Amino acid sequence: MADTFKDLTTSLEPHLLDTLRPLLSLLPPALDSELSPYLSPTPHASSTQTIPYPLLLAISKWSRTAPGLSSLHSATPPLDPNDYTMIALLAGTRTSPHRKFPPVIRTDPAREAKRAVNDKRMIVGVLNALLSVVGAGAGTWVAAQRTGWRDEWKVLLSFLVAAAVALSETVLYIIHDSRRARQNSGSAHPQTQSQAQAQAQARAIPASERRKLRVTQEDADPGAGTPPSARVSSLPLPQDAALRHRGGVGAPS
Helix, strand or coil: CCCCCCCCEEEEECCHHHHHHCCCCCCCHHHHHHHHHHCCHHHHHHHHEEEEEEHHHHHHHHHHCCHHHHHHHHHCCCHHHHCCCCHHCCCCCEEEEEECCCCCCCHHHHHHHHHHHHHHHHHHHHEEEEEEEHHHHHHHHHCCCCCCCCCCHHHHHHHHHHCCCCCHHHHHHHHHHHHHHHHHHHCCCCCCCHHHHHHHHHHHHCCCHHHHHHHHHHHHHHCCCCCHHHHHHHHCCCHHHHHHHCCCCCCCC
């Protein structure tokens, strides 16, 4: 059994540390010396702390022996042997061969909170739509009692009113969902508008002025040693370039 699991390692989670620490003075000398290095604090550890799977299996087997049960019951405070079964020791941990643990994906609390609020709004919206449909149908049935119609016509009228309300609620939901999708797509690409404005300004400069700008930029940065601020300051504004092209104010003599 030990050969089967000799290459497995288990992540040493905080709750597993709290479970194993009381055993340091109770285990046999061989297990105690093997467990002690894994329980020492390592505050600067950058990777996941692990413990060999065979060591946990040996501790679990010891806790089911007569000396192990006696040591657990005589501890202060007494320890529960069920806390040292393999199921209890491995609960909430990750086991992988050769310490190759996959990266832990951390969720953004703000994003999760926003998602929870949106889910609640969706549930409230669905309940509101259902209550509107049921209320419209019931109200129409009550109002139709004074018409003297037969029950078949009353039911048909109530059904038609409820269907009209349901259709309107569906249209409103589609409009709201499309607006929300458009807002999410806009927030996912916040630089789209600024890039479009920059391209429009670049197209507004005539071709002759664009060639002059390229020459000016090459002269200002012959060896890529000129800082970016100098390159930016050497570029005239699109409005000035248009005035020069038309021979207006600011045109060169």
